[in-house]
Amino acid sequence: MNVIDQCPNPVELSELIQYELSEADTDRVTQHIQNCTTCQQKLQTIASGDVPVEELVQELKEQNPEGGSAFWATIERLSDEVRSQQTINLPGGSQASSADTSSFNNAGKHDSATPPPHIPASTNQPEDLSFLEPSDDPAYHGKLQHFQIARVIGRGGMGVVLEGFDTHLQRSVAIKVLNAQYQQNDLARQRFCREGRAAAAISHEHVVQMFQVAKANDDGIAYLVMQLIEGETLENRLREGQSLPPNEVARIGMQTAAGLSAAHKRGMVHRDIKPANIMIESETNRVKLTDFGLARTADDVKLTKTGMVTGTPLYMSPEQSVGEEADERSDLFSLGAVMYEMATGVPPFQAPSALGVMQRIVNHHPEPPHKINPSVTRPLSDLIMSLLEKSADDRPESAAEVATALASIVSEYGPISPLQVPSIAASEVKKLSGSYRRGERRWAIAAWVTAALAIMVALASFMVMRPDLGDDFPSVVLPDNPGTVWASDFSPDGGSIASAVEDGSVRIWDVGTQTLKKSFNAHRDLVWSVAYHPTRPMLMTSGGDAMIKLWDTKNYEVAREWKATSSVRGVAFSPDGNRIVAGDRDGVLHVWDIDSGDEVASVETPGSILGVDYSADGRLVASVGHDKVVRLFDAETLEERQSMSGHDGVIYNVRFAPTGPLVATVGWNKNVRVWNSETGTEVLNLEGSEGDVWSVSFCTDASHLITGEQMGAARVWNLAAGKPVATLRGHSSAVYNVALNPASHHIATSSRDGTVRVWDMSCVAK
Known part of the structure; x- marks a missing residue:
């Protein structure tokens, strides 16, 4: 008889549970158990009946927890629970206690072919969606209030997760609905809603955003609306x-x-x-x-x-x-x-x-x-x-x-x-x-x-050398954006600021009154960039959904849109406003004509593109990104004219000076560099940043440079002196974008902390 066909003895089964078998014996016994219903039942008996829970945690008991601690009550409850578990079907027709739902062929991990008992074995099984109202659109399964339900995303012990379309905000969302058994439990339903509201208070790029906690009606089902x-x-x-x-x-x-x-x-x-x-x-x-x-x-x-x-x-x-x-x-x-x-x-x-x-x-x-x-x-x-x-x-x-x-x-x-x-x-x-x-x-x-x-020393020494720096300049805070603000831009008259937000929305703020004028859903993914047209009533946005859109600022409806090959981080208008340039994650640089909508030129570059810009005379286009090289192209043909190296890491942003041949780039490891676009040579390597530098812009006469940094500061540099003249502090997290008001000496900084700050730099300008 093959050794795998031999039933293991009770000692071996017990040692398997205790994880004390050798690797070879573990493989042999688990292979046998997969096909032996008798041993499966024996194993379950040992695991949940004949071997008390107390023995399984004997070493912890020996630490003698206090009599009033939760340990003793938990062990007693767990023992009763294990012994009273109903059985569930295992592969091969055998039964097992629901206290052990693991797939034996993966040593304690659920196997994809054997899901936990609360998940249907087939994802194609019909789901009970009787709580949905009929939809007028046959493409949907039904609707839940103003959400059209497209499909079932997944199921779990708590309930079902659905993909829905929010007809009010015109965006796709995920909706989690409590299981019917939980809906009948007042404590669970109240906790579900309470915890959902608490989760909605978390605004962070590494947490799925909670949009809404609701009930279908006064006595209806509770559900959560989340970021898809x-x-x-x-x-x-x-x-x-x-x-x-x-x-x-x-x-x-x-x-x-x-x-x-x-x-x-x-x-x-x-x-x-x-x-x-x-x-x-x-x-x-x-x-x-x-x-x-x-x-x-x-x-x-x-x-x-x-x-x-x-x-x-x-x-x-x-x-x-x-x-x-x-x-x-x-x-x-x-x-x-x-x-x-x-x-x-x-x-x-x-x-x-x-x-x-x-x-x-x-x-x-x-x-x-x-x-x-x-x-x-x-x-x-x-x-x-x-x-x-x-x-x-x-x-x-x-x-x-x-x-x-x-x-x-x-x-x-x-x-x-x-x-x-x-x-x-x-x-x-x-x-x-x-x-x-x-x-x-x-x-x-x-x-x-x-x-x-190093962080402490750098911060301390910097403040000693520059005691005048800090949050000393008049600033306006535009708060409560729902997530990271990746970019912002002043309108041509300087009266409004548009902000690109992580949740896919764009918010328009009135700078003077500090009030929100307009908020609209712009992209199905985060909004990377936002830029006002230099002369027309238009706003350009780009996003993680690979779309570039032009919005009519009179009614904020889409006037024109383009589809790139992947997520678009860098966009810019040509100086005359007739074209746009966009760089995507796949390294493709695109130029489109605004009026005709035609793609004028495109070229592939090595690595993802993170920043693009037009030169002041409109003859050159610059791109930067993961390949650590600054590339200058002919704006008409996208033939490469210059490539400039010197950055020791990713380059996050690039800007041409409004006059003259200078172009500035910023990136990883505190890099702030200024180049001559005509000769391809480095002019300045500015030192003094406190971390990675994400954004850069020139002032109107190209005498100063403004940068946004990882440690929450924006810095103003005097290019003639090669030193910072002001540091703007106030953000609690990285500054990802700096923008200048064309009509006054104001700077807007947008941050990972979900705010936009507007700084009055008149005193520096004087």
């Missing part, structure tokens, strides 16, 4: 069991931590961080964290029914697994578990049953990632292991701290785009610096300490 993300979950990327490149592990972890930081500052704890709740945008590769607060809603229903321990076992923290209160550091443990799986291809606490996973979370210390995957650097491995400390007190102190440390690690792999940098307020970075004083913490390695000290 075009992409995939991290769970899908990890489905094959392959590890991700270390730089991706650090980047995804960094952005997830940044999103957690934004929530934690609002007093919200996620409590269910797992790959399925981490979305990755297809166009930008950006992380979007979803389901904030919703896990807590499910907890209410489960506790009402059974008192069952909640959370996703593979990623829950030790304190969650024994029923104690989860706080921000519990989210960090779960993040560590997710990052461990990204780095190694396997979760850190695998076991064939949910109870086995919980036992390993409490007692087992996994092998460090760098020992499993040699490509993982020691700093990244050490940080992951620090997140997995059993005691919450031994983990990093905050998600902001983790994001900052990971940013340092990510930067070691080379320049990254502005979409990849975590949004941590400059004030937070300065506060975090103090936390590195705890040198005894194992995870605070020398590289991070050095980086933090």
Whole structure:
């Protein structure tokens, strides 16, 4: 008889649950169990009947938790829960306790062919959408108030997620509707709505934006309206069991931590961080964290029914697994578990049953990632292991701290785009610096300490040398934009400012009264750029949906639009206003005629294009981007005339001077450079920036340069002296765009903090 055909003895089955079998024996036993219903039943009996829960967490019991702690009540409830579980069908016709819903052929991870019991086995099964009203349009399944429902995106234990079309704002959205069983539970429904409203207060580029919390009518179903993300979950990327490149592990972890930081500052704890709740945008590769607060809603229903321990076992923290209160550091443990799986291809606490996973979370210390995957650097491995400390007190102190440390690690792999940098307020970075004083913490390695000290020294020395700098100039704040403001522009008369917002909208502000004049949905993805036409009543926008649009500013209807090959970050009008130039993510430079709508010319360049501009005489077009080269083209034919090198990383923006041959470029690693467009030579390399520089513009006489920086400042440079003459502080996060009022000495800065500031620079001009 083949050894795989032999039934394992009870000891082997017990050791399998305890994760004590050798690798070879584990493979043999699990292969056998896949096809042996008898052993499946025996395994379930051992896991959920004959072996008490108390024994599975014996080591924790020996720590003698206090009699009044949640541990003892949780163990008692869990024991009753496990023994009273109803059975569910397993492949092959056998049955198993619902306490263990794992697929045996993947050692504790759900296999794509065997979904958890709350998810239908076929995604093509008809969904109960009886709560929808009939739609007048046969292309839709139905409607929910003013949302036309296009399709079912996914299903989960909490409910169903639908793609809807908002007929009021003319945009696609995701709608999450509570399951019928939860709709009948007042506590769950109230928590669902309350947590949804709290989540709506989080405005962050790494959190799925919540637009609306509503009920269909007074007694109708509760639902949430959210940002629709075009992409995939991290769970899908990890489905094959392959590890991700270390730089991706650090980047995804960094952005997830940044999103957690934004929530934690609002007093919200996620409590269910797992790959399925981490979305990755297809166009930008950006992380979007979803389901904030919703896990807590499910907890209410489960506790009402059974008192069952909640959370996703593979990623829950030790304190969650024994029923104690989860706080921000519990989210960090779960993040560590997710990052461990990204780095190694396997979760850190695998076991064939949910109870086995919980036992390993409490007692087992996994092998460090760098020992499993040699490509993982020691700093990244050490940080992951620090997140997995059993005691919450031994983990990093905050998600902001983790994001900052990971940013340092990510930067070691080379320049990254502005979409990849975590949004941590400059004030937070300065506060975090103090936390590195705890040198005894194992995870605070020398590289991070050095980086933090460098930030403090640079900021301190800069303020000593420039004591007059700061938020000293009169400014107007235009707040409450729903997300990062990627760009802004003054109208030709200087009376209005248009802002390009992350949620796909454009907002028009009256500068004098500081009031919002108009808000409209411009793109299906974030709006990268906004620019007023120099002479006509038109506004140009470009977005992540690859569209460039011209809007009539009389009624804000689309006058003309073009489709590029991919996301368009850089756009500019020609000086005479008859043409536009646009550069896209695929490296294609386009020139279109505004009146005819025809494409006049196009050319492919190496790497993504992030910034473009026309020279003052309209004869040249400049493009910059990921290839670190400044390229100048003939504006008519797009034949390359000059290429200028010198940047040591990505170039984010380019601007020609309004007079003369100068062209300025800014980018990664504090680069601010000025070139002669006629000779192709570098004229100035300006030093003194505090971080990556995202935006640049000349004043009207080309005597000064204005830049926007990562640390939340805008800087005014005197080109003759080659030094800054003013630094504008006030933003709490990166300044992504600077714009000048053509009618006065005013500067508009737009920021990741969701605000636009208007600065009166009359005193500098004098």
